[in-house]
Amino acid sequence: MPFPPPDSPAAPVPPSPPLGMLRMARRILQVEDLFSETCRRDCYCLKCQRAFCSHCCGFHHGHTNWGGDMVVRVGLDAGGGGQPVFPTHTAGGGHRIPRPIAEEIAAEDYTSRLARDAFCLHCGRAFCAAVCDHHHDRSGEGIPAGGAVLRVVEERGGRICVRCEGTEWWAPHMDVALGDPVHVGEDERGQYYELLPVLRFERGSCLRCGGAVPRLPSTFCSDLCNQAHHRETEERRRRREARHAALASGAVRQQLRQLSISS
């Protein structure tokens, strides 16, 4: 997507997104181990006619008004070289799965390991973007157009980073949970992006220094750490705003171009 010209008006202010949802999602992102495991497609939905991963997409295929037996579990045969195996009847012994549909089920890929490379602020959930597009479709519930999905990248050294292009509506809400960029660049489409590391902390430890907290649900060891954290967040916000203002003016892009020409 091209940058807006320097004199174009600022993007319209989006409607206020649900702050409680964002607070919860930030906490999950910072505290929980979301990305170390991989997924695989382990189910097939007869209604949607597609294979999916129950972790990423399970709750998108409830289909309760269809009797709840539209999902076929697909295991891997341990003795048969990991071939997909699934029952001949729908769950609960409902209906025999007709042969052409069984062939469709069998034709899907259930063995590839899939990285969890996205995070949905709406659901507070990590998922594999290639397997599930439902999370992208959450605008309208207080969430601006474009949805609430963050692209997640694992940097060398295992550091989890969020990819930010500088124009996302959620950026101002994430200063408290995402650090300064560990990488800025342009992707193969010429799109500017930066990688912002997730500022992790452990439940029961001070969010800022990692020390013990006196009592839960406090997230700081002391008022001092609390104040310093807010000051640091505010400084990070100013740096992000300055960076993204330079981005909108085209200055950053020029710098990146010069760097790539001179290197």
Ligand SMILES: [Zn+2]
């Ligand atoms: Zn999954």
Ligand SMILES: [Zn+2]
């Ligand atoms: Zn889904």
Ligand SMILES: [Zn+2]
């Ligand atoms: Zn479905």
Ligand SMILES: [Zn+2]
């Ligand atoms: Zn979602």
Ligand SMILES: [Zn+2]
């Ligand atoms: Zn502390």
